[in-house]
Amino acid sequence: MRNQPKVSLLPYYFKIIAYAITGLAILLTLLSFNEHLNLDPNIFIPLGKYIFLLALVFFSLSKEKNETAGYFQLRLKCLPSAIIFANVFFLLDSVLELFYSAENREFITAFEVLLIFHIYYLASFYYYKNK
Secondary structure, eight states: OOOOOOOOOBOTHHHHHHHHHHHHHHHHHHHHTOTTTTOOHHHHHHHHHHHHHHHHHHHHHBOOTTOOHHHHHHHHHHHHHHHHHHHHHHHHHHHHHTTSOGGGOOOOOHHHHHHHHHHHHHHHHHHHHOO
């Protein structure tokens, strides 16, 4: 039997913090569209995006309420597929962008790759957990 590495995950209450951070990100994004407040959307929309990514990281790396040993194997099963999915998505997007003219190319950003990775990881983890 192989030795399983000791994995330190965030406590469960970080999921609650992640929900609060998601609400803050949505609030910042919505407030940036309010014309009466005179807030600069060039500051608050990216700030909301990065705060939302932080919430996804907290949500991905926190324990379940009733963490079992099977969840460790499930996390190990979902992690490589999420990495492969994000990389294939990035490579396909890069190849498809080569067919556009040089002025219209928009390569995928690191933020978008991380967002795709975490969303795919969470979706696959909860799919297999509830299967």
